[in-house]
Amino acid sequence: MLKRPHYLALGGTLVLLLALLNLPASVAERLKLVVSGSFLPLFGLRSATHSFLDRASYQLLPRSVLIEELVKARKEISDLQANLLQSQDAIGENARLRAALGNPPKGPWNRRFARVIGRDSTTWWRTLRIDLGSRDGIQPNQVVMTAAGLVGRVSQVGLTHSDVALVGDAECGVSVVVRETRDQGIIKAGQASSSEGGFVELSLLQNSPDVMAGQTILTSGLGGVFPSGIPVGVIQDSRAMEGGLFTTARVRLSAALNRLEEVWVLQP
């Protein structure tokens, strides 16, 4: 049986709820940042603990392991320098061809290192939070990636942190191309649980019988958010849909979104 205090609590909560849900988007986003600001001490504590543990682990590593790592790193650097020499020739050639065709030159990616400090508090969205914000020059729609491939795009920016909508989230549609066949498509939102290991669904714009497992998916550059050529994933399997009108494929993402610790934000 409801009594007066119950009605008051119910009414008060409903009024608050209606007010919150009808706020303009910009005001709601600011309010959200204010409320999430209450967790800043915990995020700071987390970052400090991680840094401390990292430093402690470096000091505990035996000298033999460090020397082994150093030798490995030197070998990798020499390999990469050789690749770079080869690439510079190709980059120069590409720039000359682009200039001949009247296309603007492609600038190098200006990467900014960021740490992942948290994930979405619910299971219904695929987002994460990084430790760079507007004071670090982060802006909405900047591309987030790792050395392995595309991660997503910046969806919301606070002063000291930003939220990133990951590939496969409803807020992060990606226009892609199959490297081998040049077929174009779109990565759609889809459920990825631990058992599915980070898969997303690719919808190709037309029926593409040549698309098959093992082919690589890259960003196409269409849409204006993601530059072309960033690896997205590898096709696991494909099937014709709607009586063969178009093809869909399951794509295993190149970047392990569940295990991200550090990412790059591409800045202009």
Place this chain on the structure above:
Amino acid sequence: MNPPRLSIAFLFLLSWLGVFAQTQFGGFRELLGVPFSILPALIAYSALTHGLWTTTALAVATGLWVDSLSASKLGVSVAPHFFVALLLHLRSHLILRDQRYAQFWIGFGSGTAIHVLVLLLLSAGQREPLNGWATFWQIPLMSLMNGIACPAAFILFDALGLAFDYRPVTQSSFRSDRQTVRGRHDRIH
């Protein structure tokens, strides 16, 4: 600080930490496919043991905290938390809240109700949340976590009460005005 206030402060602190914990523990999330979830259990505990206003404030604060660290619209999680809390509070006199099995099922039921209601509300919005076959695994698993967390909350807060509460002075059967003094002239007071 008197004990009820301490209990309320601890309840809010635990909820705040619980919301933060939902965004952490990547390994746990990767293994089970769900975040660490104990908030419905704390809401249920509050509804069964604390007053209406404390429970309402906790449900509203928890809902806002969860939404602030999520891509959900701010306020979406408030309603499910509040309605489950209100329902439990209204029926708290009928619930065998001292029994562990009852606490388990209250936590389990609250977890299921809150997560299903949030999903329904999100589905009614403009953006379609990620749900599919995995949802049939995720919701029961989060409910199970809350089923375990609810009796744990009762045990934890009982221990907190014992540690910080003033214990009642035990009544001794000895009364000086009923003392029998033996001697040459026995007299009984």
